Amino acid sequence: MIRSFFGITQHPFAVDAITLLPFQQEIHDILGVHAQQGGLCLIMGEPGTGKTVIKDALRQQADKRTVIAGVDRTLHTYGNTLKILCQTFNIEYNGDSFNCERRLIAEAFELNRQGKMVMTIIDDAHLLDFASLRRLRLLFDSFPKNHNLILIGQVELLSTLCLKVNADIKSRVTYSVITPRLNPDDMQAFIFAQLDRVGLGHNTFTADALALIVRSADGYLRKARNCCLATMLEAVRQSQKSIDLTVVNRVLLQPHWRVQNDLQAAVL
Numbered sequence: 001m002i003r004s005f006f007g008i009t010q011h012p013f014a015v016d017a018i019t020l021l022p023f024q025q026e027i028h029d030i031l032g033v034h035a036q037q038g039g040l041c042l043i044m045g046e047p048g049t050g051k052t053v054i055k056d057a058l059r060q061q062a063d064k065r066t067v068i069a070g071v072d073r074t075l076h077t078y079g080n081t082l083k084i085l086c087q088t089f090n091i092e093y094n095g096d097s098f099n100c101e102r103r104l105i106a107e108a109f110e111l112n113r114q115g116k117m118v119m120t121i122i123d124d125a126h127l128l129d130f131a132s133l134r135r136l137r138l139l140f141d142s143f144p145k146n147h148n149l150i151l152i153g154q155v156e157l158l159s160t161l162c163l164k165v166n167a168d169i170k171s172r173v174t175y176s177v178i179t180p181r182l183n184p185d186d187m188q189a190f191i192f193a194q195l196d197r198v199g200l201g202h203n204t205f206t207a208d209a210l211a212l213i214v215r216s217a218d219g220y221l222r223k224a225r226n227c228c229l230a231t232m233l234e235a236v237r238q239s240q241k242s243i244d245l246t247v248v249n250r251v252l253l254q255p256h257w258r259v260q261n262d263l264q265a266a267v268l
Helices: 002-006 022-037 051-060 078-088 097-113 130-141 156-161 164-170 184-198 207-217 221-237 245-252 255-267
Strands: 039-045 066-071 117-122 147-153 175-179
Touching: 002 221, 022 039, 022 051, 022 117, 022 147, 022 175, 039 051, 039 156, 051 066, 051 117, 051 147, 066 078, 078 097, 078 130, 097 117, 097 130, 117 130, 130 147, 130 164, 147 156, 156 164, 184 207, 184 221, 207 221, 207 245, 221 245, 245 255
Parallel strands: 039 147, 039 175, 066 117, 117 147
Antiparallel strands: none
């Protein structure tokens, strides 16, 4: 609907096509370096600050020397997590955890002999049962040293790791970072970059409308993306190719935006 109305060929603000911002590119590059030497890396941040963008970029931009294994369903038991890893490495899972671990280790060494690095990404790691994480850590300790285990989650992950009982895992962390909220200038640059990607002019949003979107997003990439898409859909509904304050305000009247704005106003 948006593509046909605005005369473009790509989806605007598509999650799998968002260009990395400078700080995200730096994190992306550092993770690659740690994969060469062996690492346990933590990518943490509030929901909507761009962690998923980094994860998707690792998967999409991986070269032929890098194998990406992803575990996105972190509420599974250890056995089911092993099953997911076996599927990633094209290994048949027969329900025997010991044999599965043995075959995963053998596959990791085979990839090492081929000159390849392995990155295992566990998303929403703050939800992962730490007994399962400890067993995974022991498994990956048997992998060759060109393997990087990347835990992506909310900041509470670090608080859990700081507990004395988890000191054995925390002591192995080689890199950690907290993804920040964007300042208004960077948020505006992000929106303009997405418009450039699909071939829309910067005047698609009027100056006042853009300022209101940036302010309402409050530094969160996901909120900015959702607000921009919602205003574009509203513009299509009103057959209006220039998105002005009226269009943005109609979107911001939706309950989830109003509650958010009311809470922010109460804090201020």
